[in-house]
Amino acid sequence: MLSKTITKRITSLHLKKFRQQEQLFIAEGVKVVSELIAAGYFAEYLFTTAGTKQQFSAATLIDEAEMKRISALADASPVLAVFRIPKATSFKLDEITVVADGIRDPGNFGALIRLCDWFGVSQLLCAPDTVDLYNPKVVQASMGSMARVRVTYQDISNTIRTQPAPVYGAFMEGESVYNQVLETPCYLILGNEANGIRSETEESITKKISIPRYGKLQQTESLNVTTAAAIILAEMRRTSSGR
Known part of the structure; x- marks a missing residue:
């Protein structure tokens, strides 16, 4: 079960002000979360509902009601991660x-x-x-x-x-x-x-x-x-x- 403290921390990241303060952001969905993990983004939190637990074995299992509470989307995904914001990259002129x-x-x-x-x-x-x-x-x-x-x-x-x-x-x-x-x-x-x-x-x-x-x-x-x-x-x- 998600604590009130963690729930509040995650939902605060729906707003830019708190994303900048915490240097964290939310990602939702199997494809998005999988790609960011594969790219080396560090997951501070990783949550999944029962249907995708096998695919994300390291994730904390929560129920659908809890997922809806922390989701920033109208239709909550079965997977949600909180990633650290990487260091800003410098501009480089591309082709x-x-x-x-x-x-x-x-x-x-x-x-x-x-x-x-x-x-x-x-x-x-x-x-x-x-x-x-x-x-x-x-x-x-x-x-x-x-x-x-x-x-x-x-x-x-x-x-x-x-x-x-x-x-x-x-x-x-x-x-x-x-x-x-x-x-x-x-x-x-x-x-x-x-x-x-x-x-x-x-x-x-x-x-x-x-x-x-x-x-x-x-x-x-x-x-x-x-x-x-x-x-x-x-x-x-x-x-x-x-x-």
């Missing part, structure tokens, strides 16, 4: 460095990390106001890919000045990504879901690129940020592999 300019939705950000992993992007640069990497919903949506992508939070414009490379920004109005030869190494900037790329970041952009619309009425306002990222990254990888 393609994806830049998140204030992305706030945890699901979008976690999916973006997963996309980076899929397309072999090892560096994700984030504006300081981008959603926290260790938000439980980000961790869940990344599906373990956070273990393979360096996520760095620092000023975007200063970083580009100190480590210069071509800078491409995703806009509604820009040159079609399908008509470009995109140089690498480079930065690919993706903006906030509601407001796009902020003006101070836009000053660093070398070229504005866009995804053309083919619908007859042209009434769709925009694409989800992760959908746009997937299309652009796929095109960048396609053209670079053909050179």
Whole structure:
């Protein structure tokens, strides 16, 4: 049975303030927890319900009601771990460095990390106001890919000045990504879901690129940020592999 002290400590990690204080974060789900353990993350706590106890033999067995109390998700997983936050990694310009300019939705950000992993992007640069990497919903949506992508939070414009490379920004109005030869190494900037790329970041952009619309009425306002990222990254990888 979980003590009140441990329950309170774990549920406090649902909030960024306490994750930073404790230097701990929650991960839930068989795949996510397994991948983080395999990647060398240290588990401060590991809990499982009866159905997955055999797979996680070192875990503490708790019942489903207890798991629901400590879970940060609407539907509790049968496995929950509390991991230590590793030391922050320094920024390193990659062949393609994806830049998140204030992305706030945890699901979008976690999916973006997963996309980076899929397309072999090892560096994700984030504006300081981008959603926290260790938000439980980000961790869940990344599906373990956070273990393979360096996520760095620092000023975007200063970083580009100190480590210069071509800078491409995703806009509604820009040159079609399908008509470009995109140089690498480079930065690919993706903006906030509601407001796009902020003006101070836009000053660093070398070229504005866009995804053309083919619908007859042209009434769709925009694409989800992760959908746009997937299309652009796929095109960048396609053209670079053909050179």
